[in-house]
Amino acid sequence: MTERIAITGASGLIGRALTVSLRADGHQVVSIGRGGSNDIAWDPATDRIDRAKLAGVTAVVHLAGANVGERWTPAHKRAIVDSRVQGTGCIARAIAGLEQKPRVMVSASAVGIYGSCGDAWLEESTPAGSDFLSHTALEWERAASPARDAGIRVVHPRIGVVLTPHGGALAKLLPVFKLGGGSALGSGRQWMSWISLDDVVRVLRFAIDTPALQGAVNTVTPEPVTNADFTRDVAAAVHRPAFLPPVPTFVLRAMFGEMAEGTLLASQRVRPRALADAGFEFRHPRLPAALAAMLG
Template identity: 50%
Template sequence: MERSRIAVAGASGLIGSALVRSLAADGHEVVRLVRRAPRGPDEVHWDPGRQHVDVAGLAGCDVVVNLAGAGVGDRRWTPEYKRLLRDSRVLGTVTLAEAVASLPRPPRVFLNGSAIGFYGETGDRVVDEDAPPGDGFLAGLCVEWEEAAAPAQEAGVRTVFLRTGLVVARGGGAWGRLFPLFRAGLGGRLGDGRQYWSYIALHDEVAAIRHLMDAEATAGPVNLTAPQPLTNREITAAMARVLHRPAAFAVPAPVLRTALGEMAGDVLGSQRVVPKRLLESGFRFAFPGIDEAIRAA
């Protein structure tokens, strides 16, 4: 990709910060959207809660990436936190999509965050981007999240929904919690361990987002997951193998439900998701296997 001006919302998060580092290292001009007062020309003020963004700051951007949203696993899902999870995604997406549509020269692509939670519980069934939405809070949230990008799509901007799986990374997300447990010898399967986890190495997540910036024939939902989802039991064994630690501790499903409440359904649920459209677009994974992904993290 030629040197471009790229706006990133959610630039301080796990994926956003890695994406910004990668883009800046290759000489791209990165503009970060911030909620505080901007401290330089590489920052643009926005307030997604009030549906405000400094549209002038987005002028000249070739790409807009929206990865903003409160962490799904950061807190127990109280009614108040579920409202925050929704508003931080839906209002932020509407704000950016309308800003993108209003620009005299819109960006050539709008990459909007989403998640494989869109599919709900899939059990052993393999699903790709053609599958319908599932049931439950996360599925409904993802549907609203993607629908909020309509203004950009209606303005003719190529819009891609980044349906991301579980990111294998040391610094955050599910694996950010798993690594310390396994290093301490306290790792183990969750529930019966038969639920499928669709994962992706952080390196491949960033590379896939960058690839989709230039994949001009690709629009709509794209699953960002490794080619072969594995069960929680298989991933637990891989963690023990790579980190040379035992994995003797299993957390029973009732304990998880007591500790996590409604969110336990996401941990115990099974999602066997494959990246059909990403592979069709010509993307090649650097760390497709779980052992490689864990070592990379």
């Protein structure tokens, strides 16, 4: 059955790949955004959206949010929070008020909700942490309550580090590693929960199509790696050594401020329990094989 699926953040890394996948299977994708090229105009800061154009939408995938990978100035921290909480609330209230409601809202979240937890395994039932990203992700998920209260199934894919050579962290690191300049960050013992872009798209589509799936869904592979292992595996994938000493923690803090603690040095060893219970199978569960497929 052909569906009409609305996407926020359709021009982003994940949104572009999801749009291509859905359209390849004959679905109609409508983009929600501020620019004139979008199908549905909105302004989350003023809670405005063209609700009439949401008519007939069968699913909403909400991906929009300011980049967390920039230095966290007070202004950028506010943008990180507002872009997520205001945007989620705006779309949730809009679809809750429709006469014909979409059957599902897939509203992105992040594994940052757990905070930095050392070597502990983290599942969907693990309580939220107490740092900036934890509070942000918690409010991000809560902002979808109007849709949930209106009887719409809401899924929160808690997304880890998305790997693809076409954007994001891996694309930035590859030129350095190809020159033999790859090195671990800090102690290198911090856990990194990752997922290929291909599998992220498959999880989002699985969330749309699986009625039993709702609430938090850890969107990471079942095999997280330490930062030291990640460094070794990326270097091996590009056939270069990684013999440089780790970048000291104090250097990362000086360069990136609070963002270093919240992202680069944070340890999150996340298990995708909800996906496993729902029968989802990853195409790229292990990092060396995933990198070989991406870079091969």
